Amino acid sequence: MIRTHVGIPVFRDEGSRTPVRTLLAVDTPQTLIDLDAVSVRAGSVHILRDVALEVNAGEAVGVFGANGAGKTTLLRLLATLVPPSAGTATILGARLDREERYDVRPRIGYVGHVPGLYPEMTLAENLAFTADARGINREASRDALERVGLGGAADRLADRCSHGMQRRAEFARVLMTQPDLLLLDEPHSALDADAVDLVEALVARTSSNGGAAILVSHDRGRVASMATRTVEIARGTIS
Amino acid sequence: MTDRPQSTTTSWPWIAMAVAGLITFVASMTVNPDAIQGQLSRIMYVHVPSAWLAYLAFAVTMAASAMYLWKRDLAWDRRAHASAEIGVVFTAMAIGLGMTWAKPTWGVWWTWDARLTLTAIMFFVYLGYLALRRTTDDLHARARRSAILGVLAVVQIPLVHFSVIWWRTLHQPPSVFEPASPDIDTPMLATLLLAVAMFTVMYVAMMVKRVELARLEDEILVSEQVDDSVVAGEAVTAPLLDGGAA
Amino acid sequence: MIGFGAQVAAIARRDLRRERRTGEVVWVTLPFGAIALLLVPLAIGTDAPMLQRIGPGLFWVVVMLFGVLISVRQTNAETTAQRDQVALTGLDPAAIYVGRAAASFVLLVVFQAALGVVTLVLYDVPVEGLVLLPVTFLVVGAGLALLGTLAAGIVSTGTNATALVPLLVAPLSIPLLIGATQALEALRLGRSSLTWVLMMIVTVLVLAIAGVLSARPLQETG
Numbered sequence: 247m248i249r250t251h252v253g254i255p256v257f258r259d260e261g262s263r264t265p266v267r268t269l270l271a272v273d274t275p276q277t278l279i280d281l282d283a284v285s286v287r288a289g290s291v292h293i294l295r296d297v298a299l300e301v302n303a304g305e306a307v308g309v310f311g312a313n314g315a316g317k318t319t320l321l322r323l324l325a326t327l328v329p330p331s332a333g334t335a336t337i338l339g340a341r342l343d344r345e346e347r348y349d350v351r352p353r354i355g356y357v358g359h360v361p362g363l364y365p366e367m368t369l370a371e372n373l374a375f376t377a378d379a380r381g382i383n384r385e386a387s388r389d390a391l392e393r394v395g396l397g398g399a400a401d402r403l404a405d406r407c408s409h410g411m412q413r414r415a416e417f418a419r420v421l422m423t424q425p426d427l428l429l430l431d432e433p434h435s436a437l438d439a440d441a442v443d444l445v446e447a448l449v450a451r452t453s454s455n456g457g458a459a460i461l462v463s464h465d466r467g468r469v470a471s472m473a474t475r476t477v478e479i480a481r482g483t484i485s
Numbered sequence: 486m487t488d489r490p491q492s493t494t495t496s497w498p499w500i501a502m503a504v505a506g507l508i509t510f511v512a513s514m515t516v517n518p519d520a521i522q523g524q525l526s527r528i529m530y531v532h533v534p535s536a537w538l539a540y541l542a543f544a545v546t547m548a549a550s551a552m553y554l555w556k557r558d559l560a561w562d563r564r565a566h567a568s569a570e571i572g573v574v575f576t577a578m579a580i581g582l583g584m585t586w587a588k589p590t591w592g593v594w595w596t597w598d599a600r601l602t603l604t605a606i607m608f609f610v611y612l613g614y615l616a617l618r619r620t621t622d623d624l625h626a627r628a629r630r631s632a633i634l635g636v637l638a639v640v641q642i643p644l645v646h647f648s649v650i651w652w653r654t655l656h657q658p659p660s661v662f663e664p665a666s667p668d669i670d671t672p673m674l675a676t677l678l679l680a681v682a683m684f685t686v687m688y689v690a691m692m693v694k695r696v697e698l699a700r701l702e703d704e705i706l707v708s709e710q711v712d713d714s715v716v717a718g719e720a721v722t723a724p725l726l727d728g729g730a731a
Numbered sequence: 732m733i734g735f736g737a738q739v740a741a742i743a744r745r746d747l748r749r750e751r752r753t754g755e756v757v758w759v760t761l762p763f764g765a766i767a768l769l770l771v772p773l774a775i776g777t778d779a780p781m782l783q784r785i786g787p788g789l790f791w792v793v794v795m796l797f798g799v800l801i802s803v804r805q806t807n808a809e810t811t812a813q814r815d816q817v818a819l820t821g822l823d824p825a826a827i828y829v830g831r832a833a834a835s836f837v838l839l840v841v842f843q844a845a846l847g848v849v850t851l852v853l854y855d856v857p858v859e860g861l862v863l864l865p866v867t868f869l870v871v872g873a874g875l876a877l878l879g880t881l882a883a884g885i886v887s888t889g890t891n892a893t894a895l896v897p898l899l900v901a902p903l904s905i906p907l908l909i910g911a912t913q914a915l916e917a918l919r920l921g922r923s924s925l926t927w928v929l930m931m932i933v934t935v936l937v938l939a940i941a942g943v944l945s946a947r948p949l950q951e952t953g
Contacts, residue, residue: 292716327815348947352732352821362812364745366752378741379820381733403752419816482716554948606902613899620886620895630885633945634899637881640941641903644934648909651926 272353277302277336278427278458279324284333285482286319293319295482296333306449306459308473309484310466316482317462318359321429324460325356338427352380355425355452359432361412365405369396369415372404376419390422391415394444410436417444428452428459434468446472498690505683505690509534516676528586530676534684535579536604541688542572543611543639550635553628559703560696562628565635566618567695569611571688576608599653603646610638624703738822742830747837756801756838764797764842765849772853779855786854791911794843794871799900801842802835802879807896824946828880832942835876843868860918863928867911870931874907875900877938884942884949906934 279301286294294316301307311317322328326337326347335342338350363372373387391400394414404412413436420428433445449459449472463469470476478485509530519526549565552558583601584594595601614634621627669677733741750756771789772782809817817827847868850856860867882899910931914924 295716322815325815325819327818348821351819354819356815356819358812358815360810360812362810362814362816364749364813366749367745371748375741375745376816376820378744379733379738379817379822381737606905609898609902613895613902616895616898617886629948630887633941633949634885637941637945638903640937641906641934644906644930644937645902648906648913648930651930652909652913 278338279460280334280336281323282334284323284330284335286316286323286328287331288319292482294323297479297482297484299477299484301458301460303456303458304453305475306453306461306473308466308469308476309460309462309479310464310469310476311462311479312464315479317464317479318431320479320484321356321358321431321460321462324427325354325429326351327356352423353426354429355420355423355427356429357413357416357420357431357433359435361404361409361416363404363412363415366403368401368403369407369411369418370400372415373419373422377422380423382422386422387418390418393421394418395440408436410438410441413437414441414444417441417448420448424455425452426455426457428457430459430461432463432465433461433472434463434465442468498693501690502687505686509680509683512676512679516672517670519673522590525586525589526673528582530680532579532582532586533677534680535575535582537681538684538688539572539576539579539604539607541685542568542575543607543642545692546572546611546614546635547639550632553632554636557625559624559628560700562624562632563696563699563703564692565632567692567699569614569635570695571691573608573611573615576604576611580604580608597653599649602653603642603649606645606649607638607642610641614638622706624706732821732823735823735826738826739830739833742822742827743833743837746831746834750834750838755804756842760797760800760804761842761845763800764793764846767793767797768846768849768853782854783856786850786856787915788912789854790846790850790856791871791908794839794846794911795875795904795908796897796901798839798842798872798875799879799882799897799904801838802832802876803883803896807883818950824950825943827950828884828942828946829939832873832876832880835880836872839872839875840868843872860915860924863914863918863924866928867914867931870928870935871907871911874931874935874938875904877935877942878904878907881938881942881945884945887949907931910934 277300279299281297281299284294284297285292297320299307309317309320319328323330323335323342324337326340326342330342337347338353340346340350363369364375367375369391370388373390374384376382377384377387388397388400391397394417396411396414396418399407399411404415407415428449430445430449433449434442437445449461452459453474459472461469461473466476513527513530516527516530518524545568546565549561549568553561553565580601587596588594614631617634618627618631620630732738768789771785775781847864851858858864878900879896882896882903885899886895910927914927914931917924917927
């Protein structure tokens, strides 16, 4: 078991972060993801079928597959956003077929390939909403945007920002919330070299803090360098 | 694909419906007509039982919806749906027959009688219930949404009922268009009660067959959904370049 | 996790901020409602006494039918990615429901007030009930907000969602419609409006309870 301290983060100086106050000490199981014969259906077709996957703390797993292989659905399943149609799925110690799945959601950082920002709100306001919902100091949202290089665009409406900028803002959200489980869909999509370095730093930090990262992509070269291991997904099944 | 599911009920519901319908028809046609309304009064022996059946059906929908939310057993959802469907049909029948009777009797197709208004409102509520069930193929998602509406609709009905009653009470006391409530002749009353009983039998028979049909529909849907040969990713293949495979 | 009230406030703040930026209620829905009030006399005649008599009722009908657009607008416009991020905040689904309804409530009260002025002008309706009228606006606003938010949650992202919500809301909003019209009519006739107001309040409570209890099961259906 790994003991994780959940506190209010304060970004002091470059590269260092010290929780001001520990709110909760959570015993995180060593195995963070445990999928056993998990299937996901949409209507009359399977998207995932008999998926087995075990991810332990400290790992960064690259998941590769072609279009339509089920990568995004797998990631949303791991984010507890999609219920399994069959099989047993345990994420951060919570079974996905039980109410406890709601309790682990704040410990998950999910960056989809489509940004989930509100276009009529600024980048800072979008992150501030997450900060408010999590009970995090609002200043942390601006700090996070600064750290990802969007300090100058914090007050720009999200729909006035490029796709790449919006993705950076999503990573800023992850930086702010410090999840135990980091789920990235096409992590390099629309990002420049600097932002790619940011993603790598995020993945490394999550793993080293006792969490885990899942990186879903069809770009093997870039993701393989960040991952501790890789798996292939094809036609809804992991091989 | 598995074999198509088979019906397991006998034909007694069809027989029951036919017999009940026949009894109602014979009784309503043999009883003496109303002294004032004449042959038109025979509509009452179908109109009134239809309205009774509608209310019964919606009450059953509510109960079955509540049971689904408690037990999460799709059998209860099928019962709720079947009952709502039957209720909507008979509500439409009650309204239609009522209008048919009203025009020659009162000179208008519709009055804002409290009971009529409430019945019309309920018709639209449960029409919405049926429309809601068409929005998704996910059995449990459909059941959950429908059950919540099924319970909410009935909880709201008393509020609608009282609001309409009070509204009518304040606005229009019985007028020339409001039928008086005469004492009903005993043979007519007996025929009416018999018709109500027969319609109740028909309701039970329809429920048996409709729930059976719903079970078969769901089994087909489930069998399609667990068809191991269908995986979404199989629809994606490598693109063809220059006339050949990449 | 923050308290329930703080969660409700976070959602309501978000929705009101979004509305302030898009201006959909003020610049689209409100003018649409005003146009509806304008169209009726064009269709049925401009006899002043008749319009004065039917004006209040027409106002409430427009509020019921168009008000539902206000309470469902943001639920329907939310993308899957946005819904995912809200779900991952860990906010209580009941708090999300109440927060959404709270934002809609504020907008519905504004909507009624503005449309009320339009009705006063177009239909020459005398202003009566300086206490009862605001109370009615508040109760109707709360009821429509709760009902519309619940209906939007029930329909969610299913087929024909946009058209289905008004179909579900309209019949169930009848106690609010009758209560509002009759409360003010009773006042005009010198009778007590208390029964009608109480009936509307009971309706609001029923909807609030139903919405809160349904919030978590309905989040699953997304």
